[in-house]
Amino acid sequence: MCRLVAITSDTPVSPMTALNALDVMREGHDGSGVGLFLRDLGGPLEEMKDEPILSGIFTEPGIKRLDSYMINMGFLTKYKITIKVPKVPPPGVPRRDMYLIRAYEYPEEWEELSREEKEARLVGIRLTLQEMGRENKDMIVFSFWPDTIMIKEIGDPLAVGKYLELGNEKLNARIIMAQGRQNTNYAIDLYACHPFFIQGFSTMTNGENTAFVPIRQYLRSRAEPGYTGFYSDSEVFVHILHYTLKHLGLGVEAYKHVITPLQDGDLESHPNGEFLKHLKRTCRKLIIDGPNCVIGVLPDNTMFMAQDRKKLRPGVVGGNPGTYVFSSEVCGLDYILPDRDKASDFQPMHLDTAVVNPDRREVSICRQMQRLPRLH
Amino acid sequence: MQTNAEITASTLSIKDLPWQIAWSMEKCTLCGSCTAVCPVNAIEPAVFRKRTVEAAINASLRPVSGFKIYYGVRQRTDPAYRCVGCGMCAMVCPNDAIMPYRSDEPDKLRFHLNRGGQAQRRGGRRNSPGGLLDQIKFTRISMLTDPALDAGRHEFELRTLLGRILPPEENMKRLREHGWIPPVREIYPLIIGGMSFGALSPTMWEGLQMGIAYLNEEMGMPVRISTGEGGCPPRLLRSRFLRYVILQIASGYFGWDEIIHAIPEMKVDPCAIEIKYGQGAKPGDGGLLMWHKVNRLIAAIRGVPMGVNLPSPPTHQTKYSIEEAVAKMIQSMSMAWRFRVPVYPKISGTSTALAVLNNLTRNPYAAGLAIDGEDGGTGAAYNVSLDHMGHPIASCLRDCYLNLVQLGQQNEIPLFAGGGIGKSGNLAANAAALIMLGASGVQVGKYVMQAAAGCLGSETGRCNICNIGLCPKGITSQDPRLYRRLDPEDVAQRIVDMYVSFDTELRKIVAPLGRSTSLPIGMSDALGISDKAAADRLRISYVV
Numbered sequence: 001m002c003r004l005v006a007i008t009s010d011t012p013v014s015p016m017t018a019l020n021a022l023d024v025m026r027e028g029h030d031g032s033g034v035g036l037f038l039r040d041l042g043g044p045l046e047e048m049k050d051e052p053i054l055s056g057i058f059t060e061p062g063i064k065r066l067d068s069y070m071i072n073m074g075f076l077t078k079y080k081i082t083i084k085v086p087k088v089p090p091p092g093v094p095r096r097d098m099y100l101i102r103a104y105e106y107p108e109e110w111e112e113l114s115r116e117e118k119e120a121r122l123v124g125i126r127l128t129l130q131e132m133g134r135e136n137k138d139m140i141v142f143s144f145w146p147d148t149i150m151i152k153e154i155g156d157p158l159a160v161g162k163y164l165e166l167g168n169e170k171l172n173a174r175i176i177m178a179q180g181r182q183n184t185n186y187a188i189d190l191y192a193c194h195p196f197f198i199q200g201f202s203t204m205t206n207g208e209n210t211a212f213v214p215i216r217q218y219l220r221s222r223a224e225p226g227y228t229g230f231y232s233d234s235e236v237f238v239h240i241l242h243y244t245l246k247h248l249g250l251g252v253e254a255y256k257h258v259i260t261p262l263q264d265g266d267l268e269s270h271p272n273g274e275f276l277k278h279l280k281r282t283c284r285k286l287i288i289d290g291p292n293c294v295i296g297v298l299p300d301n302t303m304f305m306a307q308d309r310k311k312l313r314p315g316v317v318g319g320n321p322g323t324y325v326f327s328s329e330v331c332g333l334d335y336i337l338p339d340r341d342k343a344s345d346f347q348p349m350h351l352d353t354a355v356v357n358p359d360r361r362e363v364s365i366c367r368q369m370q371r372l373p374r375l376h
Numbered sequence: 377m378q379t380n381a382e383i384t385a386s387t388l389s390i391k392d393l394p395w396q397i398a399w400s401m402e403k404c405t406l407c408g409s410c411t412a413v414c415p416v417n418a419i420e421p422a423v424f425r426k427r428t429v430e431a432a433i434n435a436s437l438r439p440v441s442g443f444k445i446y447y448g449v450r451q452r453t454d455p456a457y458r459c460v461g462c463g464m465c466a467m468v469c470p471n472d473a474i475m476p477y478r479s480d481e482p483d484k485l486r487f488h489l490n491r492g493g494q495a496q497r498r499g500g501r502r503n504s505p506g507g508l509l510d511q512i513k514f515t516r517i518s519m520l521t522d523p524a525l526d527a528g529r530h531e532f533e534l535r536t537l538l539g540r541i542l543p544p545e546e547n548m549k550r551l552r553e554h555g556w557i558p559p560v561r562e563i564y565p566l567i568i569g570g571m572s573f574g575a576l577s578p579t580m581w582e583g584l585q586m587g588i589a590y591l592n593e594e595m596g597m598p599v600r601i602s603t604g605e606g607g608c609p610p611r612l613l614r615s616r617f618l619r620y621v622i623l624q625i626a627s628g629y630f631g632w633d634e635i636i637h638a639i640p641e642m643k644v645d646p647c648a649i650e651i652k653y654g655q656g657a658k659p660g661d662g663g664l665l666m667w668h669k670v671n672r673l674i675a676a677i678r679g680v681p682m683g684v685n686l687p688s689p690p691t692h693q694t695k696y697s698i699e700e701a702v703a704k705m706i707q708s709m710s711m712a713w714r715f716r717v718p719v720y721p722k723i724s725g726t727s728t729a730l731a732v733l734n735n736l737t738r739n740p741y742a743a744g745l746a747i748d749g750e751d752g753g754t755g756a757a758y759n760v761s762l763d764h765m766g767h768p769i770a771s772c773l774r775d776c777y778l779n780l781v782q783l784g785q786q787n788e789i790p791l792f793a794g795g796g797i798g799k800s801g802n803l804a805a806n807a808a809a810l811i812m813l814g815a816s817g818v819q820v821g822k823y824v825m826q827a828a829a830g831c832l833g834s835e836t837g838r839c840n841i842c843n844i845g846l847c848p849k850g851i852t853s854q855d856p857r858l859y860r861r862l863d864p865e866d867v868a869q870r871i872v873d874m875y876v877s878f879d880t881e882l883r884k885i886v887a888p889l890g891r892s893t894s895l896p897i898g899m900s901d902a903l904g905i906s907d908k909a910a911a912d913r914l915r916i917s918y919v920v
Contacts, residue, residue: 210890221784
C-alpha cells in the first residue's frame with residue numbers, strides 16, 4: 001500500500017516537508033519510488049504563472065533533442081531551476097544526466113489562440129516529447145503546463161529528496177502532492193509513479209483499481225489524445241476526473257457519482273436521482289472498483305479526497321484555515337501540522353468527498369446523498 | 377417365442393440400439409409401472425416361453441423336456457419405438473428392477489432414423505458434452521494490495537443494463553434539452569431465454585412466471601424472462617407482471633395479433649421486445665412447433681388452427697435484407713410502445729455477427745444484441761442443424777465486444793450471450809466467463825428446465841423428445857396427463873433456489889477478483905485458459 005500526503009497552504013512550503021511526512025509513514029511504502037506534484041508555485045516561478053513549465057528527466061543527447069524541438073516550435077526558455085546532482089546517487093536510485101524544470105515563453109503565433117486550443121497543444125507537445133523519449137530512451141516528460149512542476153524518481157522518497165536537493169529555496173509551492181510508492185502489480189516505470197497529470201488535473205491514489213482494463217478500453221476510445229499511457233491502474237483516476245469536469249461539465253462533487261455511483265435504492269430517494277441515474281448508466285464503464293483513496297487537485301487549485309465505495313483505504317484531512325493537509329495516515333498529518341485542531345480532522349467515508357477550495361478556509365464535505373449544486 | 381425372426385436390411389437387434397433395457401426377473405413385481413410410464417412405448421409387457429429340461433438322478437429314466445412361461449418386459453427394436461434412455465422406467469419402478477444402459481459401442485440405429493425419407497428431428501441441444509466455457513479459469517485473484525472482499529457480507533451491485541446507452545455527453549445534452557433518451561432497463565444479468573408457450577407446457581410456463589414474480593417482488597432480484605415465439609397468455613399481457621417479461625417476435629409472428637390488440641389494455645410496459653432472427657440450436661432455420669403440441673389452448677394463443685405443424689419461416693418474409701429487417705422491425709416495435717420499450721434483435725452465433733452488429737451501432741433505436749451460440753437448446757429441430765450448424769458463443773461474443781471497443785461503443789449496445797451456458801452444470805462460472813469476455817448478461821433455457829423442472833435431457837442423446845410432446849416430466853408436453861406431473865409451485869420454488877444460489881456463486885467469483893461495485897463486463901484480464909490457441913483467439917491469458 002502506498003503512502004500519500006498532500007498540502008495546500010497560503011504560504012509556500014518546501015517539498016521536503018511532504019517527503020519528511022512520507023518518511024514518517026514509511027512502514028507503508030517500500031522506497032521503490034517517489035512522485036511530487038507542485039502547483040501554485042512560490043519562489044522565482046511565482047512571477048511566471050502563465051508560462052508552461054516542462055518537468056522531466058533527460059540524458060545529454062535527450063536535452064539536445066528537446067532544445068532543437070522546442071526551438072523549432074518557437075518556445076524560448078524563460079527560466080530554469082537547475083538541479084545539481086552528486087556523482088553517486090543513493091542506493092537504488094538510477095544515475096541520470098539531468099532533472100529539468102524549465103519555464104518557456106509561448107511562441108508568438110500562439111498569442112491569438114483560444115485557451116482551449118493552447119491547452120490542447122500543450123498536451124500534444126507533452127505527448128510528442130514522451131513519444132520521442134520512448135524511441136531513444138533519452139527523455140522522460142512528466143508535465144508541460146503553467147504553474148506546475150512534477151518530479152518522479154525511483155528510490156526512497158527522503159533519500160531522493162536529499163539527493164536532488166529539493167530543499168533548495170527556489171523550489172516551493174502552495175500545493176504539494178507526494179506519493180511514496182509501494183511497487184505492486186506492474187514493473188517499476190517512472191510513468192507508473194503517481195501523481196498523474198493531465199491539463200491541470202492531477203491525482204494520486206493509494207490502492208488497486210480492479211476495474212482497470214475495461215476503464216482503460218473505454219477511455220482510449222473517448223477521442224481525447226491525453227487519455228494515454230496507462231502505465232498504472234491508478235492513472236485512469238485523473239482521466240476520469242478530467243472527463244467529468246471537462247467533457248461532462250460537472251463539478252468535483254459529481255466525480256464520486258461517476259467513479260462509485262449510488263445504488264438504485266438510494267438513487268430513488270435522491271433529490272437529483274433522475275440525473276444521477278443517467279450519469280450512472282452512461283458512465284458505467286468509468287465505475288472503479290477495489291480499494292482506493294484518491295487525492296486530487298483541480299486546475300483552480302481545489303484539493304479533494306474521495307474513497308472507494310466500501311472505504312477500504314485510510315485517508316484523513318486536517319489543518320487550520322490557511323493550511324490543510326490530506327494524508328493517507330494520521331501520523332503524516334501529525335508530522336506536518338502537530339498543532340492543528342485535531343478534533344476537526346475528518347476521515348472521508350464511502351459517500352464523502354472532502355474538498356478544500358482554493359481559498360483554503362475550511363474543509364467542506366460533499367456527501368453523495370446530498371443535492372448536487374445547480375448545473376450551470 | 378420368436379422362432380423365425382425376420383432379417384432384413386433394416387432389422388435391428390437390441391444390441392444395435394443406443395440404449396438397452398436391463399430388466400431383472402428376480403426383482404420385478406410385474407406392477408406394470410414402467411411400461412405405463414415409458415413415453416415412447418419402447419418397452420411392453422411380454423410373455424416369454426422357455427424350454428425346460430428335467431433330468432432325473434436315476435440314469436435309467438430319460439430326461440423330460442417341457443415348457444414354462446413367464447411374464448416380463450420386452451424392449452422393442454423398431455426405430456419408431458426406440459428407447460430414448462430417459463430412465464423414467466427406473467424412476468417409477470418400486471424395486472429398482474429396470475434401468476436403461478448405454479450401449480458399449482456406437483449404435484446402428486442412427487443409420488435408420490429416416491424412415492419414409494423423414495430426417496431425424498428432436499429437441500435438446502448439440503449432442504456434444506463439455507465445451508470451452510468450462511475450461512476458462514478466473515486467474516486474477518486480488519492478493520497483493522486488497523483486503524479481500526467478503527462475498528457473504530459486502531454490498532455487491534451485480535445488475536446490468538438492457539437498452540441503448542447514449543454517450544455521456546449526448547445523454548447530458550438530451551437531459552438538458554428534454555430530448556428523447558432511449559429506454560433502459562436495469563436487470564439481473566441472468567435472463568431466462570425464449571422458450572415459448574407451446575414449446576413448454578402450461579404448468580412449466582406458469583411455474584416460471586411465478587418464480588420470476590417472486591424473485592422480483594420478494595427477493596428484489598430484477599430477473600427477466602423472454603416469452604419465445606409463441607405469444608403470451610392474455611391475462612399476463614394485462615397484468616403488472618408483464619414488466620418482468622421480454623416479448624419475443626419471430627418470423628412466424630405467432631401470438632402477435634393477441635399482443636398488438638392487448639397494447640391499449642396493458643397496465644405496464646413489457647421489459648423489452650426481442651426480435652428473433654436466429655437461434656443457436658438451428659441457425660438459419662425458423663421456429664418449429666410440431667402438430668403433436670398444437671392443442672386448443674396453444675392454437676388460440678397463437679392464432680392458428682389446431683393440430684398442424686407450425687414451422688416459422690427462416691426469415692422475416694416481408695423484408696428482403698437483414699439490414700432492412702432489423703431497422704424496420706426495431707422501428708415498428710419501438711413505435712408500437714411509443715419508444716418507451718427497448719427493442720433488440722437476437723441472432724444465432726455466426727461468423728457474420730459483426731455485420732449485424734455494425735448495422736446496429738448505426739441504428740439509434742437498437743437496444744442491444746443477443747447472440748445464441750451453437751450449444752443453444754430448442755424444442756424441435758432437425759438433428760443435423762442441432763449437431764452441426766452454428767458458431768461457438770465465446771469467440772463470436774468476444775469478436776463483437778472487441779469490435780464495440782474499437783468503435784468506443786462498448787457501453788452503448790449491450791451484448792447478451794446464450795447457448796450452452798451451464799451445460800455441464802457450471803452456470804455461474806460460465807456466465808461470469810462470458811460477462812468478462814464482454815457480455816452484459818447471459819440467457820439460459822436448458823439449464824432452467826434441468827434445474828427447475830428436472831428435465832432429463834443430456835448432451836449424450838438422452839431423452840431429447842421435446843419435439844413430439846411426450847416429455848415424461850411434463851415440461852414440454854401439451855398433454856394434460858403428462859403436464860399434470862409438473863407442479864407449477866415446485867417449478868417456482870426451484871427457480872428461486874436456482875437464482876439465489878447463482879447469485880451467491882457469482883459473488884464468490886467476483887469478490888476474489890476485487891469486483892463488487894459494478895458487473896465486471898469485459899474484465900478479460902481476470903481470465904485464463906490452458907489452451908494457447910483459445911487464449912490467443914479470445915485475447916485472454918494463457919495459463920498452465
